[in-house]
């Protein structure tokens with residue numbers, strides 16, 4: 239969750255170490271014998287066996303997995319992620335971070351035969367189970383970016399400086415006595431399933447600088463212990479664990495703390511006084527999300543840059559914030575703050591990332607600081623026009639004002655003078671009038687104006703927004719033809735035109751458009767007409783796009799470099815079941831909804847090429863002909879609705895073999911013959927097959943010999959009851975974060 243500056247610093251140190259090491263190695267190498275194959279056969283075999291201990295998911299075979307690129311008959315010292323000592327040929331470094339290795343690291347793993355390893359990095363994999371004791375065999379290890387066996391008394395471990403087990407699935411507890419790790423500076427086990435308490439001996443390690451144990455299942459009590467000399471600890475991340483009870487006063491012994499995350503510490507009825515934290519005079523970053531806070535107006539932090547106080551039951555705008563002139567990043571989302579955003583707020587000179595969504599702010603949106611890069615003001619009660627002043631925020635990268643009461647016309651200023659703007663989300667307000675041509679920033683990646691009252695045509699200049707990935711205009715009154723130009727944009731992934739007054743053909747008379755990165759194509763509830771050529775969906779599948787995705791739930795605007803943040807994922811609501819497509823899973827799936835239009839002709843055979851399709855809705859059109867056989871190729875399909883068309887012929891029997899399909903609907907067509915056998919089909923409600931004069935067999939009551947009349951009345955009632963499967967492309971955003979601060983902001987979605 240926290241790729242922070244500290245992590246970068248750590249990387250830098252590591253990198254410099256590696257560089258020095260690599261330089262000295264290559265020097266030696268040149269002096270020795272440059273072409274010599276250094277790999278020792280028994281070490282190569284151990285590596286090879288290690289590689290074979292893990293199951294690699296086929297979806298990721300191509301990209302990240304370093305071990306997949308290893309070739310047995312080559313010098314193992316040249317294998318990706320492997321470095322050898324040039325003199326002895328022994329493997330001294332193994333860096334297999336982010337390599338999609340799945341499964342337990344067993345105590346008899348061949349890894350432990352590589353006894354000369356000095357540096358081991360297995361972070362960002364999917365290791366599960368308990369850390370094996372055998373890690374103690376690695377006597378020379380000094381940089382461990384994976385797990386040591388903390389259960390062992392490991393004398394040599396005293397040389398360990400870095401421990402990084404980040405983002406795996408390890409379980410277990412920490413040993414009660416960690417004093418032996420006497421040189422430890424950085425301890426990162428964020429994002430695993432460790433439990434138990436955190437030993438006070440950890441904090442007595444004099445060299446300790448950073449501890450990140452966030453996103454685990456640690457519980458209390460937390461004891462800081464007796465620290466002899468002043469603690470050097472700068473970073474302590476304990477958020478998203480199962481700590482409960484009062485925040486221990488002994489934390490104040492950690493006088494050097496710069497970054498502290500105690501989010502979602504369950505203090506019960508205890509109201510925590512924020513002033514306790516103002517005593518840490520070096521504090522730059524603080525996350526107390528989820529903790530019920532008492533905030534006095536006289537409070538002052540001397541150094542604070544990042545303050546994350548989401549879901550802290552705050553009911554008034556914290557006055558003290560207006561004097562925090564060093565503040566860069568502020569998240570006070572999901573509280574009950576009422577009233578105007580105070581003017582002093584607009585004068586904070588350094589403020590860049592501001593998240594105030596999910597409060598009760600009202601009135602016009604007053605000044606925002608000139609330095610604002612990201613402003614998330616969604617889910618409040620702001621009203622009036624969207625202020626022109628926002629157009630003067632030249633630093634602005636992302637603006638989200640969804641779910642407010644803004645009215646008036648669409649702001650006319652976000653045109654190409656502000657090419658910095660990448661995300662503009664104005665969903666669910668009361669904006670009206672035409673969608674002005676000059677409203678489009680050419681740098682846009684994500685534009686969401688759904689659920690307003692915009693009319694007129696889509697701005698033609700959208701086709702020049704080369705980076706556009708997400709476009710949602712659903713629920714307006716846009717009267718236009720299909721935007722072929724937009725579909726041709728190289729990065730477009732989500733196109734939602736639902737519930738407008740679009741009309742005309744969706745297939746181009748000359749050019750077929752490819753849509754290689756498609757994830758969601760929703761043109762439902764318009765007046766599109768015409769035939770879809772049989773090759774319509776060819777080219778919608780060219781790339782199985784795996785987009786860079788940060789963790790959606792804890793999407794974090796992070797330090798250093800350009801990173802993207804998506805927040806609020808697409809939510810599928812299916813009969814009360816909420817299915818959130820998050821993370822990498824989400825990126826692989828495709829959804830097509832062309833329902834409620836006037837499309838006719840055959841359903842294109844090419845639909846069967848979209849292997850990743852999970853939802854297909856073609857209902858309420860005038861499709862004719864047979865159900866294409868190729869549908870049976872869609873093995874990931876979860877929902878299929880072909881109802882209310884004029885389809886004839888049989889339902890392809892192999893459809894009964896689709897295992898994930900949980901909803902299907904063939905009703906109101908002219909289908910005939912037996913309903914295919916298969917548990918998924920047989921468990922459908924009979925209304926899914928109703929009003930097809932020739933269909934027979936379970937779940938219909940007509941057996942495939944003699945027929946009875948379907949029970950129409952019942953069906954109608956059902957129609958009212960059944961909740962439609964509707965999905966909301968709530969919001970999706972990319973936020974380039976460029977600041978070097980620490981934790982800047984979590985954006986938590988509901």
Ligand SMILES: *[C@@H]1O[C@H](CO)[C@@H](O)[C@H](O)[C@H]1NC(C)=O
Pocket residue numbers: 344346347
């Ligand atoms: C390691 O131990 C597991 C069971 O714990 C066993 O199935 C496996 O064959 C062993 N592997 C080797 C290389 O001995």
Ligand SMILES: *[C@@H]1O[C@H](CO)[C@@H](O)[C@H](O)[C@H]1NC(C)=O
Pocket residue numbers: 415416417418
């Ligand atoms: C913890 O371990 C250290 C070194 O291994 C040892 O000196 C010390 O006595 C131990 N402390 C306790 C409380 O067991």
Ligand SMILES: *[C@@H]1O[C@H](CO)[C@@H](O)[C@H](O)[C@H]1NC(C)=O
Pocket residue numbers: 438463464
């Ligand atoms: C801390 O020090 C005090 C006094 O020096 C001592 O009584 C106490 O037992 C110590 N606590 C620990 C956990 O070592």
Ligand SMILES: *[C@@H]1O[C@H](CO)[C@@H](O)[C@H](O)[C@H]1NC(C)=O
Pocket residue numbers: 584585608630
């Ligand atoms: C912000 O910028 C505007 C001009 O774009 C300027 O008039 C104003 O003084 C600036 N505000 C601050 C606080 O610097």
Ligand SMILES: *[C@@H]1O[C@H](CO)[C@@H](O)[C@H](O)[C@H]1NC(C)=O
Pocket residue numbers: 617618641642643666
């Ligand atoms: C629209 O915004 C209002 C608040 O202004 C909110 O109550 C409502 O749930 C939102 N609707 C949708 C569909 O998000």
Ligand SMILES: *[C@@H]1O[C@H](CO)[C@@H](O)[C@H](O)[C@H]1NC(C)=O
Pocket residue numbers: 698699700701702
């Ligand atoms: C798109 O950009 C090109 C080149 O800058 C320009 O000639 C063209 O008019 C633009 N198209 C629209 C619709 O704005």
Ligand SMILES: *[C@@H]1O[C@H](CO)[C@@H](O)[C@H](O)[C@H]1NC(C)=O
Pocket residue numbers: 717718739
């Ligand atoms: C859409 O615009 C056309 C003219 O461009 C007009 O003839 C038609 O009536 C409009 N449709 C609706 C539903 O407003």
Ligand SMILES: *[C@@H]1O[C@H](CO)[C@@H](O)[C@H](O)[C@H]1NC(C)=O
Pocket residue numbers: 843844845846847868871
């Ligand atoms: C469906 O799968 C079969 C066999 O896997 C293949 O021959 C056929 O071309 C596929 N059809 C489409 C439309 O992809």
Ligand SMILES: *[C@@H]1O[C@H](CO)[C@@H](O)[C@H](O)[C@H]1NC(C)=O
Pocket residue numbers: 923924925952953955956
């Ligand atoms: C199927 O439809 C009937 C009649 O409308 C209804 O009573 C029943 O609950 C439905 N069954 C399921 C599983 O949805």
Ligand SMILES: *[C@@H]1O[C@H](CO)[C@@H](O)[C@H](O)[C@H]1NC(C)=O
Pocket residue numbers: 857881882903904905906923925926953956957960
């Ligand atoms: C199937 O579609 C028909 C018509 O669109 C609808 O009345 C019926 O409720 C649907 N059945 C299910 C199970 O969704």
Ligand SMILES: *[C@@H]1O[C@H](CO)[C@@H](O)[C@H](O)[C@H]1NC(C)=O
Pocket residue numbers: 762763833834855856857858877878879901903961962963964
């Ligand atoms: C398909 O779309 C129609 C009309 O938009 C909707 O009523 C129906 O519930 C959808 N079917 C499914 C399975 O979601």
